[in-house]
Amino acid sequence: MAVTRTFSIIKPDATRRNLTGAVTAKLEEAGLRVVASRRIRMSQAQAEGFYGVHRERPFFADLCAFMVSGPVVVQVLEGENAVQRNRDVMGATNPANADAGTIRKELAESIEANSVHGSDSEENAATEIAYFFKPDEIVG
Ligand code: ADP
Ligand code: MG
Numbered sequence: 001m002a003v004t005r006t007f008s009i010i011k012p013d014a015t016r017r018n019l020t021g022a023v024t025a026k027l028e029e030a031g032l033r034v035v036a037s038r039r040i041r042m043s044q045a046q047a048e049g050f051y052g053v054h055r056e057r058p059f060f061a062d063l064c065a066f067m068v069s070g071p072v073v074v075q076v077l078e079g080e081n082a083v084q085r086n087r088d089v090m091g092a093t094n095p096a097n098a099d100a101g102t103i104r105k106e107l108a109e110s111i112e113a114n115s116v117h118g119s120d121s122e123e124n125a126a127t128e129i130a131y132f133f134k135p136d137e138i139v140g
Pocket of ligand 2: 118120
């Protein structure tokens, strides 16, 4: 299996509860390596652009408001089959449906405040990484 990269965000509900380390530990235990990381306050424009695919969804405005409500940690993760590996350790979007041991089951507050973002395909991972990081900010 090839070593690949994916993009992750530790969301404001997790930074607010001081869970940056707890989330990162889960990622590392799952075999993912943090090869870039930056704590930022996302702008409204950044949030709307990042979640542009969801623009027509009823939760879009609330989601963007949530994402700018506090600091987030944007990360690039590296590992074998990184996109799927990260999705597996994240768990289902709604923590009520997430498997035991996943980040969302253990740590998330709600379907919106669900602690982490993770890319859903290799193609989106590349786009999302480039949205927040220059190549020389990623050190594998
Ligand atoms: P995922 O983050 O699991 O890939 P989606 O891409 O479908 O999920 O949705 C993006 C984000 O939008 C979710 O992580 C969550 O924060 C929010 N979201 C998704 N569905 C809902 C919903 N029904 N109500 C409120 N927020 C939602
Ligand atoms: Mg998604």
